Amino acid sequence: MKQKTALITGVTGQDGSYLAEYLLSLDYKVIGMVRRTSTINFDRIKHIQSHVNLELAQGDLLDQSSMMEIVREHQPDEVYNLAAQSFVPTSWTQPVLTGEFTAIGVTRLLEAIRHVKPDSRFYQASSSEMFGKVQEVPQRETTPFYPRSPYGVAKVYGHWITVNYRESYNLFACSGILFNHESPRRGLEFVTHKVTHAAAKIKLGLQKELHLGNLDSQRDWGFAGDYVRAMWLMLQQAKPDDYVISTNETHTVRELCAVAFARVGLNFEDHVVIDPKFQRPAEVDLLIGDPAKAGSILGWEPQVHFRQLIEMMVDADLADLREPRR
Ligand code: NDP
Numbered sequence: 465m466k467q468k469t470a471l472i473t474g475v476t477g478q479d480g481s482y483l484a485e486y487l488l489s490l491d492y493k494v495i496g497m498v499r500r501t502s503t504i505n506f507d508r509i510k511h512i513q514s515h516v517n518l519e520l521a522q523g524d525l526l527d528q529s530s531m532m533e534i535v536r537e538h539q540p541d542e543v544y545n546l547a548a549q550s551f552v553p554t555s556w557t558q559p560v561l562t563g564e565f566t567a568i569g570v571t572r573l574l575e576a577i578r579h580v581k582p583d584s585r586f587y588q589a590s591s592s593e594m595f596g597k598v599q600e601v602p603q604r605e606t607t608p609f610y611p612r613s614p615y616g617v618a619k620v621y622g623h624w625i626t627v628n629y630r631e632s633y634n635l636f637a638c639s640g641i642l643f644n645h646e647s648p649r650r651g652l653e654f655v656t657h658k659v660t661h662a663a664a665k666i667k668l669g670l671q672k673e674l675h676l677g678n679l680d681s682q683r684d685w686g687f688a689g690d691y692v693r694a695m696w697l698m699l700q701q702a703k704p705d706d707y708v709i710s711t712n713e714t715h716t717v718r719e720l721c722a723v724a725f726a727r728v729g730l731n732f733e734d735h736v737v738i739d740p741k742f743q744r745p746a747e748v749d750l751l752i753g754d755p756a757k758a759g760s761i762l763g764w765e766p767q768v769h770f771r772q773l774i775e776m777m778v779d780a781d782l783a784d785l786r787e788p789r790r
């Protein structure tokens with residue numbers, strides 16, 4: 465059988481690195497799109513960088529011709545659009561840039577596929593942030609969107625343009641509505657990794673306090689390694705469709721702190737300080753997804769659950785701080 469080629473935008477990010485690993489394990493040729501930076505930031509993919517089936521190609525979601533050229537040169541069977549400005553607070557300070565990357569960037573890539581290789585299968589990284597001020601609990605594929613940040617608004621655009629290109633041009637385009645997913649490779653500004661890293665540092669005497677915002681917000685947190693399998697499964701179906709991917713469990717930031725600090729034998733209340741700097745202009749209070757459709761059609765279910773995930777992250781942070789490796 466002919467080897468398949470997959471293009472991943474955002475390959476240097478958390479999900480891109482797990483997806484690249486997964487597709488390489490399935491014997492894909494993986495083209496990872498990277499943007500030009502003055503300092504190389506390949507930390508998350510350095511362990512696979514010399515893999516014979518991985519090739520990095522320069523491109524940027526802001527640049528239409530680079531998208532066209534990558535698709536023309538590599539003729540991908542599957543395209544995974546994971547690149548985005550993905551940090552919600554930054555979307556309030558850089559709303560226009562967030563729209564350019566996270567919203568219009570999707571159209572640029574879809575246009576490249578439509579003009580150059582319309583039989584490529586396309587995955588769009590949509591988000592539970594689209595549900596925002598939730599209209600239904602738990603959230604499903606049919607739950608109306610009510611985004612609460614410029615990021616969430618941009619993702620709603622990315623979602624609907626994906627649906628629109630599927631319906632207008634018959635592209636095999638899928639939107640995965642993924643709830644929060646984390647790992648030891650999560651950016652340090654996101655709350656899970658911020659907390660697990662701080663718990664490890666405090667344990668080692670390298671930090672005393674941890675400043676956080678809203679401890680009451682609730683998220684449905686899963687493991688990134690599980691979620692990238694769902695992305696691949698969506699593109700292997702007979703028909704393109706949209707799927708919610710989540711664990712169907714929700715926990716507060718307070719519970720996250722309790723589990724992380726307990727892992728190192730500490731009480732979070734002795735170290736956590738509420739800091740208004742980390743409060744958001746508009747909050748998403750409660751997210752919990754219903755992944756029943758993904759279960760029945762894709763046969764997908766999460767393997768790693770909340771406590772295991774947080775403990776895995778604390779252990780990795782402790783190991784890293786003792787002996788840096790990633
Ligand atoms: P990360 O922030 O870890 O990675 C984002 C990636 O996008 C990086 O590789 C980054 O490159 C790249 N990127 C950003 N802007 C551009 C651009 N203009 N051109 C090309 N590449 C760009 O995100 P995650 O891996 O966590 O998330 C992957 C996707 O899934 C994102 O679209 C995110 O919004 C979405 N998502 C994530 C969820 C989560 O919980 N993790 C949940 C739901 C959706 P560089 O390294 O150069 O900065």
Ligand code: GDR
Pocket residue numbers: 550551552590591592593642643644645653654655656658675676677678679681682683717742743744747748
């Ligand atoms: P989120 O993730 O906004 O859900 O977006 P994040 O981890 O940033 O926040 C989760 C919740 O924790 C609360 N919180 C804090 N958050 C951060 N970052 N820092 C803090 O100090 C802090 N204190 C409390 C937040 O208010 C929030 O309620 C992530 C991103 O990966 C998006 O790209 C993705 O689409 C969604 O998940 C699903």
